[in-house]
Structures are given as C-alpha cells and as structure tokens.
Amino acid sequence: MHALSFVESMMTRFLQTVYSHRIKAFIILLLVFVGYVAANIPNLQKDGRVEAFMHESDPALSTYYDMRREFGQDNRLVVAVAADNVFSTEFLTKFSRMHRELADNVPYVSEIFSPYNIPFIEHENGGLYLEELVRNMLARGRNPEDLRERIMSTPLYKNFIISEDGKTAAVVIEPYRYAPSTNDCVPDPANGVTCAVAFTPLDERDLLGGPHYAEMTAAAQEIVANYQGEGYDVYIAGAPVLSTEIVKMMEQDMPRFTLACVILTVLAMLVLHRSFLIAIGAFLSFVMAIFSTLATVSLTGVAMTPPTQLLIPMTLVVGLCTYIHFIATLLKTRAAEKDGLVALKNAVKKANTPILFTALTTAGGLVGLAAAPLAPITALGLFGTVSVGLSYILAMLWATLVFRTLPERYLDRQTEKAGVIATVMRKGAMISANAPRTTLAVCGGVVLAAALGIFQLSYSHNSLLWLPEENGARLSTEYIDANFRGTVNLEMVITPTEGSDFRDETLLKAVEKTAREAYAAVDIPIGRHTSIISFVEETNQAINDGDPAALTIPGQEQIWDQILLLEGQGIDDMKRYVSMDYSSGRVSFQTPWLEAKLYSDVIATIETNFETALGDIATVESTGLIALLAKTSKKVLDSMTISYGLALGLVTVLMAVALRSASLGVVSMIPNVAPFVVLLGLMGYLNIPLDTFTVLIGGIITGLIVDDTLHFFYNVRQRLNAGEAMETAIGDAMSDIGRALFTTTVVVMLGFTVFTMSSMSNIQSFGMLMASGAVLALLSEVFIGPAVLMLYAQFKEAKHQPRVSAVANVPAE
Structure with missing residues (x-):
C-alpha cells in the first residue's frame, strides 16, 4: 500500500499549495481551462448516422463502404408529394419546378430521379433511345393522363418514383459517393483553367459523411417548404434526413441538459449546505469537467453520437460524488481542527483513499464499456474514463478553493455531531444491523421479484422511434414507408465465380427468380427489388414492341446485345447495379424502416436462398443500411454481456484492494449489484427495451453505487481497525458519512431527471431509470450494506471461534 501513501502525500502537497496560493491557483486553472476548451470545442462534431454506431475496423462496415465505392450510395433523400391527381398538368408543372430547384440547389447530388426526368427505354429502327416522356409531354402541351398506364405498369418506377396506388409522386436524390476535396479540380478550357492529371486510390478518398448529409437535408427542406400547401402535401425522408434530425435533437438537448444539470446542482447544494460558495464550487467543478471532456473528444476527432451525450450525467455523478464527500470531510475536520492547512491534511488522509478508489472503480466499470462492439459505447467508455480523472482532480481542487474562501463564521458553525439527515440514516442502518437476516430476507424477496422481470426484457434498436410521434422526419418516414x-x-x-460474370444467362435467371421469391419468403414488406436485370427486362420488352410478355430475361446472345445497346445509349443508371467489368453486381431490396432485430431473420432468409439458388456459380454477401441496423441490434446484447462482465470483474478486484480484503471486496458487491438487478427487472415489467442507451445503465450507475458502498465500507473498516465492534462501526460510519450519501443521491437524482426533458423517447426512459437507480442505490446502502456486514462479521467470528476453543483445550505439557 506504499503507492497509496505516495498518492496521498502528493495530493496533500498539491492541495495545500492551492490552499496557500488560492488566487494564483484560480487564475492558472481558469487560463488553462479557457484556452483548452476554446481551442477545441468549436471543432466538436456530431453524427447520427447508422454507420456511426460501427467501429471503423468492423468488417460489416468495411463491406458496406466497399459496396458504396463500387456501386454508389444507398443513402437517399426521398421527397414525396401527395395530391388528388398526380397526373394532371397543374400538378406536374409545379412538381417539375420543384424537381429542377432541388437539382440546382441541393449540394452533393449525384443523381436525381422523378416522373419529370425518368427515362423511358424506346426501340426504333433497330436501336434504343431514351425519352423523358413527362418533360417532353409538358413541353408539347399534351395531357399527362396519357402516360398514367405506362408509368404505373413499369416495374422500375413503381414504389420508386410513383406509389402503388398512383396517388403520390416522388423525387429520389442520390448523393455523391465521395466527399469533395480541396484538391478537386474542374477544368474550364474556355477560361484557360486546366487540371493536372492526378489519381487518388478510391480507398483513400473520404466518403460523403454526416455534415454533407446535413447540408443536403437542410437545403432540400428549405426548398420543399416553399411548395407545401393545400392539395400538395410534401414529405421528406431517407437515412440522411433521419440522421440529420437526430443530430438536430442532440444540438437542442445538450445545451438544455447541461444548463438544467447546472441549475439543479446549484439549487440542491444551496439548500442542503446553505452556502452559495459551496454551490458555486460544485457548479464550477462540474462545468469544467464536462467541457474539458468534450474538448478532449473534439481534439481526438471523434464525433458525438446520441449515446455519448451520456458523458454529461456521467460527469455529474462522478464529479459531484467526489466534491460532496470531500467538502463534507473538510467541514468535519475543520470542526475539530481550527488550522485550515492541518484540517486539509487530515481531510485528505481520511477521504482521499475511498475517493480515489471510487474514481478507479468507476473507471474500471467504464473500461468495460470501452471493449464494447459498438463504437459510441466504446467512445463513452474511453472518454468517460477521461471524465473520471478530470472530475477527481477538479472536484478536489474546487473543494479546496471553496474551503479556503468560506468565511470563518460559517466554518465555526460546523460540528462533528450527526445532523438530522445522518441521524435518520443511522437509524435505518441500525434497524438492518440489528436484524440482518430479516432485512436480507425482505430485500432479497424484493430483488428476486424484480429479477423475474428480467425474463421479459427485450432488446431494440430503432432510431426512428427515438423521435417524438409528431416529429416531421418521423411522420414523413412513416408516410413514405406506408405508401x-x-x-x-x-x-x-x-460475385460470379471465375470464368463467369454478371451477364451470364444462368446466373441472371437464378438471381431474378430468387429475388422475386423473397417477397413471400419474409415477414416484412418489400417495396421493390432492383438490379441490372431490371434494365435488361425493360430493354427486351421495348425491343418486342412493348409486349408485356417480353418483360423477361432473354437468351444469352440477346443479353449481350441488349447490354451493349444500353451502354451505347449511356444509361448510367444501370451501372449503379453492376461493377465496371461486370465482375459483380448487386440486388437492392427496398424495405421500411423497422425495428432492427426484425431484419436479422430477413437477411438470413434472403441470403440463404441466394446461396442455395446460386450454388457454386457465385458468392453472396449482404450489406446496406439494413444489414448495419441488424448487426447493430445484435451488438447491443453483445455490448451488455462484454461490458457488464468486465465491469463486474474489475470493480470487484478494486473494491478488494481498497478494503484490503478479498472476502470483504466480494461481500461489498452485494449492495452494488442489487440495485442494478432491480432496475433491469423494472425495465422488463415496464416494457422498456435494452437499446444503445439503456444498455449503459449498469456501467454508469456503477459510479454512484460504488461511491456509496466504498465510502461506507471503508469507513466501517477503519473503525474496525480502531477496535470498534461491527455494530458500533456501522452506526458511527453512517453518522459520519450519511449526510454526504444523501446529498449525492439527491443531487444525482435531480441531475438525471433532466433527461426526462429530452425530445428523444429513449433518453427520457434512460433518465427516469437512472433517477430511480440513484434512489435504489441509497436504499441498498442503508439496508443491504449493514445487513451483509453484520452477517460477514458473524461468519468471521464463527470461523474464528473453533480455533480459539481448540487452542484452549490443548493440555499443558
């Protein structure tokens, strides 16, 4: 334990220096904080994309990015317009104007499709040509009703640019594959602008990301808002819109959460301690810790995601627990010792070890999160550990500065006697200590009853349902999904095997047959499927004078000829479904935005059917946003298993080290685990699913529970070493730290209620559960903690008694 003595000595010297030079310390602290935060916070990024939940090294994400590089985007914006008659001249004139404005003013647009510009494949004089029938028809003043049947009978367009019932038309915007680079050059020979020949490997170019999607969404929303009106109902959806809306919610919620946490913290501390200075110290400690942590996130280039918003309450828990316990210890030592420096030294000696180990055990719980397979949870674990370190140092520092600044008359009023709150908590602890078996039987029954609810627990990942029911992006997504x-x-x-490519007749027919069978093979709706086969079939029908029976895959020779015709006409759209050399192709299935776990069976079924149908002639790999959503859903449970397992192991070891007893360390985990079990059971009974937020409850609530347990058990341990009996030690320990335990619980509970103000439903649930967890943690410490300590003492005494008896009965020589 020499290392602990060294840490205690260094902390004492540091804080005594701060105490003696408070003005200099304050100025240096403020300058460092302002400089660090000002240099980094402005660059803080936010990301609500599905891809942001995956690690960059995740094979599923690599496969997805490879698909985007090869074939193009599947992140599309969809602008749908409902009207009484979408085939009227009046409607299509207005719709076409909106289409052109979107094409001209939305950035990063690679392709844009709608009834206005969609090409029809026509065959004439042995050749193919494309005609934008709607645009041409409007230009010639003809009646668009003449095209209704043609558009509605074309599979390529149904559920793409026109709904199945023909009452809603859509503009589909496909973004660039890659983000623009400062080195990009656009030649303009008329003005003498030339570009040097340069080649950048595709895997070195940055893909279009969250900020670009936000720009696109904002521009599109601004344009369509001008067209919204009676008889012209506009809906805008798609993954870019949803991710942008989530980021917008984050930007709204983060300042509100931070401000509300600050206000509640100051008020709670003001009421409980009746000192404005102590309240301000708590405020400054929390604010500096959270903003320094966010500045560190920004410095590393990691984007904030919805789960990493939880750094705010995490910092609140750790920082305030440290601050409250240390300021309470300072005030108690000052009551016995009038010399401030000596009182500070005594306070560090008394409180630093449990405070330090509280920080270490909390960090241990967060290290478990760092091993999670979901990127935001890993980030929360890593930066949460940073937050723990910063909170520990800043809380100790600000408590010292406040202690040095408090007026003498306030300090002189302090007493070592237990107050009303501590007295009440002592009585509760003594009830438990006097009847440990009864207390544990009652508490065990409650925990067991709650634990049964765990069997009803489900897991979920559906970012659409995070948004309020009346949210525009959610309503638009639900409308477009329905229509x-x-x-x-x-x-x-x-990918065809060697010796074949994606123009092979046998392969194409097997692919199309399997794709058509997918509609009936799965339990979710499929709007359409698209591949290069769709264009081959359309071409074959056009060549055969539009005969519906010819909407099929022709023979091998005709396939080659028709693909050559399509290439000759420059139909770039089909190239989005096949590689440049036809060595691979993709089949896109359009589905609604659903609960992610529903996709797992769908993907497995479709992939298995393709593998069975294609056999040895091709390999199949699933990807796309749906595949990422499905894998994210599975990783929620993986994260829980890995994170909680590591956290439990690390916390147990650190508790044993802090208490200098392996057996006592294991016993101390009982009041730590019980509140968490009850919380999980409540989630099951209340039908609150495990998602990327609620799965983090265990890791974060650990900080609060461990803080309470460690301070209580450590205080008891110190009193036992001083010769007190277990029952007396329990009562005196609760008298000593009961007020601090109660204060941390109240302040943290109020802090978590902030999250019930969130616009996002899953964060509301998280806040409610964490506030409940704070109360459960306190109850566990008051009742379960003393009971297990008494039974532990009785067990140790019973184990020791036979040895004493045996020694006493040994005959003298």
Whole structure:
C-alpha cells in the first residue's frame, strides 16, 4: 500500500499549495481551462448516422463502404408529394419546378430521379433511345393522363418514383459517393483553367459523411417548404434526413441538459449546505469537467453520437460524488481542527483513499464499456474514463478553493455531531444491523421479484422511434414507408465465380427468380427489388414492341446485345447495379424502416436462398443500411454481456484492494449489484427495451453505487481497525458519512431527471431509470450494506471461534 501513501502525500502537497496560493491557483486553472476548451470545442462534431454506431475496423462496415465505392450510395433523400391527381398538368408543372430547384440547389447530388426526368427505354429502327416522356409531354402541351398506364405498369418506377396506388409522386436524390476535396479540380478550357492529371486510390478518398448529409437535408427542406400547401402535401425522408434530425435533437438537448444539470446542482447544494460558495464550487467543478471532456473528444476527432451525450450525467455523478464527500470531510475536520492547512491534511488522509478508489472503480466499470462492439459505447467508455480523472482532480481542487474562501463564521458553525439527515440514516442502518437476516430476507424477496422481470426484457434498436410521434422526419418516414413500402435498402452483392460474370444467362435467371421469391419468403414488406436485370427486362420488352410478355430475361446472345445497346445509349443508371467489368453486381431490396432485430431473420432468409439458388456459380454477401441496423441490434446484447462482465470483474478486484480484503471486496458487491438487478427487472415489467442507451445503465450507475458502498465500507473498516465492534462501526460510519450519501443521491437524482426533458423517447426512459437507480442505490446502502456486514462479521467470528476453543483445550505439557 506504499503507492497509496505516495498518492496521498502528493495530493496533500498539491492541495495545500492551492490552499496557500488560492488566487494564483484560480487564475492558472481558469487560463488553462479557457484556452483548452476554446481551442477545441468549436471543432466538436456530431453524427447520427447508422454507420456511426460501427467501429471503423468492423468488417460489416468495411463491406458496406466497399459496396458504396463500387456501386454508389444507398443513402437517399426521398421527397414525396401527395395530391388528388398526380397526373394532371397543374400538378406536374409545379412538381417539375420543384424537381429542377432541388437539382440546382441541393449540394452533393449525384443523381436525381422523378416522373419529370425518368427515362423511358424506346426501340426504333433497330436501336434504343431514351425519352423523358413527362418533360417532353409538358413541353408539347399534351395531357399527362396519357402516360398514367405506362408509368404505373413499369416495374422500375413503381414504389420508386410513383406509389402503388398512383396517388403520390416522388423525387429520389442520390448523393455523391465521395466527399469533395480541396484538391478537386474542374477544368474550364474556355477560361484557360486546366487540371493536372492526378489519381487518388478510391480507398483513400473520404466518403460523403454526416455534415454533407446535413447540408443536403437542410437545403432540400428549405426548398420543399416553399411548395407545401393545400392539395400538395410534401414529405421528406431517407437515412440522411433521419440522421440529420437526430443530430438536430442532440444540438437542442445538450445545451438544455447541461444548463438544467447546472441549475439543479446549484439549487440542491444551496439548500442542503446553505452556502452559495459551496454551490458555486460544485457548479464550477462540474462545468469544467464536462467541457474539458468534450474538448478532449473534439481534439481526438471523434464525433458525438446520441449515446455519448451520456458523458454529461456521467460527469455529474462522478464529479459531484467526489466534491460532496470531500467538502463534507473538510467541514468535519475543520470542526475539530481550527488550522485550515492541518484540517486539509487530515481531510485528505481520511477521504482521499475511498475517493480515489471510487474514481478507479468507476473507471474500471467504464473500461468495460470501452471493449464494447459498438463504437459510441466504446467512445463513452474511453472518454468517460477521461471524465473520471478530470472530475477527481477538479472536484478536489474546487473543494479546496471553496474551503479556503468560506468565511470563518460559517466554518465555526460546523460540528462533528450527526445532523438530522445522518441521524435518520443511522437509524435505518441500525434497524438492518440489528436484524440482518430479516432485512436480507425482505430485500432479497424484493430483488428476486424484480429479477423475474428480467425474463421479459427485450432488446431494440430503432432510431426512428427515438423521435417524438409528431416529429416531421418521423411522420414523413412513416408516410413514405406506408405508401412506397420502404425508405432503406438491403443490398445483396453477388460475385460470379471465375470464368463467369454478371451477364451470364444462368446466373441472371437464378438471381431474378430468387429475388422475386423473397417477397413471400419474409415477414416484412418489400417495396421493390432492383438490379441490372431490371434494365435488361425493360430493354427486351421495348425491343418486342412493348409486349408485356417480353418483360423477361432473354437468351444469352440477346443479353449481350441488349447490354451493349444500353451502354451505347449511356444509361448510367444501370451501372449503379453492376461493377465496371461486370465482375459483380448487386440486388437492392427496398424495405421500411423497422425495428432492427426484425431484419436479422430477413437477411438470413434472403441470403440463404441466394446461396442455395446460386450454388457454386457465385458468392453472396449482404450489406446496406439494413444489414448495419441488424448487426447493430445484435451488438447491443453483445455490448451488455462484454461490458457488464468486465465491469463486474474489475470493480470487484478494486473494491478488494481498497478494503484490503478479498472476502470483504466480494461481500461489498452485494449492495452494488442489487440495485442494478432491480432496475433491469423494472425495465422488463415496464416494457422498456435494452437499446444503445439503456444498455449503459449498469456501467454508469456503477459510479454512484460504488461511491456509496466504498465510502461506507471503508469507513466501517477503519473503525474496525480502531477496535470498534461491527455494530458500533456501522452506526458511527453512517453518522459520519450519511449526510454526504444523501446529498449525492439527491443531487444525482435531480441531475438525471433532466433527461426526462429530452425530445428523444429513449433518453427520457434512460433518465427516469437512472433517477430511480440513484434512489435504489441509497436504499441498498442503508439496508443491504449493514445487513451483509453484520452477517460477514458473524461468519468471521464463527470461523474464528473453533480455533480459539481448540487452542484452549490443548493440555499443558
């Protein structure tokens, strides 16, 4: 334990220096804080994309990015317009104007499709040509009703640019594959602008990301807002819109949460301690810790995601627990010792070890999160550990500065006697200590009853349902999903084996047959499927004078000829479904935005059917946003198992080290685990699913529970070493730290209630559960903690008694 003595000595010297030079310390602290935060916070990024939940090294994400590089985007914006008659001249004139404005003013647009510009494949004089019938018809003043049947009978367009019932038309915007680079050059020979020939490998170019999607969404929303009106109902959805809306919610919530946490913290501390200085110290400690942590996030280039918002309450828990316990210890030592420096030294000696180990055990719980398979949870674990370190140092520092600044008359009023709160908590602890078996039987029954609810616990990942029911992005997504049967895609990338390519007749027929069978093979709606086969079939029908029976895959020779015709006409759209050399192709299935776990069976079924149908002639790999959503859903449970397992192991070891007893360390985990079990059971009974927020409850609540347990058990241990009996030690320990335990619980509970103000439903649930967890943690410490300590003492005494008896009965020589 020499290392602990060294840490205690260094902390004493540091804080005594701060105490003696408070003005200099304050100025240096303020300058460092302002400089660090000002240099980094402005660059803080936010990301609500599905991809942001995956690690960059995740094979699923690599496969998805490879697909985007090869074939193009599946992140599309969809602008749908409902009207009484979408085939009227009046409607299409207005719709076409909106289409052109979107094409001209939305940035990063690679392709844009709608009834206005969609090409029809026509065959004339042995050749193919494309005609934008709607645009041409409007230009010639003809009646668009003449095209209704043609558009509605074309599979390529149904549930893409026109709904199945023909009452809603859509503009589909496909973004760039890659983000623009400062080195990009656009030649303009007329003005003498030339570009040097340069080649950048595709895997070195940055893909279009969250900020670009936000720009696109904002521009599109601004344009369509001008067209919204009676008889012209506009809906805008798609993955870019949803991710942008989530980021917007984050930007609204983070300042509100921070401000509310600060206000509640100051008020609670003001009421409980009746000192404005102590309240301000808590405020400054929390604010500096959270902003320094966010500045560190920004410095590393990691984007804030919805789960990493939880750094705010995490910092609140750790920082305030440290601050409250240390300021309470300072005031108690000052009551016995009038010399401030000596009182400070005594306070560090008394409180630093449990405070330090509280920080270490909390960090241990967060290290468990750092091993999670979901990127935001890993980030929360890593930066949460940073937050723990900063909170520990800043809380100790600010408590010292406040202690040095408090007026003498306030300090002289302090007493070592237990107050009303501590007295009440002592009585509760003594009830438990006097009847440990009865207390544990009652508490065990409650925990067991709650634990049964765990069997009803489900897991979920559906970011659409995070948004309020009246949210525009959610309503638009639900409308388009209902009328077009989908806003997201499942991609099947098919790679023919050596000696074949994606123009092989046998392969194409097997692919199309399997794709058509997928509609009946799965339990979710599929709006459409698209591949290069769709264009081959359309071409074959055009060549055969529009005969509906010819909407099929022709023979091998005709396939080659028709693909050559399509290439000759420059139909770039089909190239989005096949590689440049036809070595691979994709089949896109359009489906609604659903609960992510529902996609797992769908993907497995479709992928298995393709593998069975294709056999040895091709390999199949699933990807796309749906595949990422499905994998994210599974990783929620993986994260829980890995994170909680590591956290439990690390916390147990650190508790044993802090208490200098392996057996006592294990016993101390009982009041630590019980509140968490009850919380999980409540989630099951209340039908609150495990998601990327609620799965973090265990890791974060650990900080609060461990803080209470460690301070209580450590205080008891110190009193036992001083010769007190267990029952007396329990009562005196609760008298000593009861007020601090109660204060941390109240302040943390109020802090978590802030999250019930969130616009996002899952964060509301998280806040409610964490506030409940704070209360459960306190109750566990008051009742379960003393009971297990008494039984532990009785067990140790019973184990020791036979040895004493045996020694006493040994005959004298």
